[in-house]
Amino acid sequence: MKVESPARNGGAFLKLKFNYLPSKRENMTRLTLYKIALFLSIALVVRGLCLKIMYISAAQILIPLGLFYTLVYTIIALYEVYQSDRITLDEKIMWAAGFITVGSIAGLLYLFMGRQRILREFKILNQQPE
Numbered sequence: 001m002k003v004e005s006p007a008r009n010g011g012a013f014l015k016l017k018f019n020y021l022p023s024k025r026e027n028m029t030r031l032t033l034y035k036i037a038l039f040l041s042i043a044l045v046v047r048g049l050c051l052k053i054m055y056i057s058a059a060q061i062l063i064p065l066g067l068f069y070t071l072v073y074t075i076i077a078l079y080e081v082y083q084s085d086r087i088t089l090d091e092k093i094m095w096a097a098g099f100i101t102v103g104s105i106a107g108l109l110y111l112f113m114g115r116q117r118i119l120r121e122f123k124i125l126n127q128q129p130e
Helices: 024-053 057-081 089-101 103-118 120-125
Strands: 003-006 016-018
Touching: 024 057, 024 103, 057 089, 057 103, 089 103
Parallel strands: none
Antiparallel strands: 003 016
């Protein structure tokens, strides 16, 4: 990991650069964990809200558990977004704001539309030349 000073990177406060590309296995593991956390989060929160409407006490367990999984997939997605060199800082801020304000919708949009475009660089660079 390399940390650049503010004077060298155009005045940005702190810029972290990781000097490795994740392997295909790491990328797939992260994707699998992201999908599991996203769908568990949505299922647990929806089920917890239904139980809360019916005044059943199990909702007190399901809703915080769903919010924990929301935190897990948000951290994974924001890590991938901020490590990507394919998108600008403005788009990175847009993804962060989206995950903070409308987490489940941003999570689904990221999974089905944004992730392929953001991580496309890794697929190209990890191919072995012939």
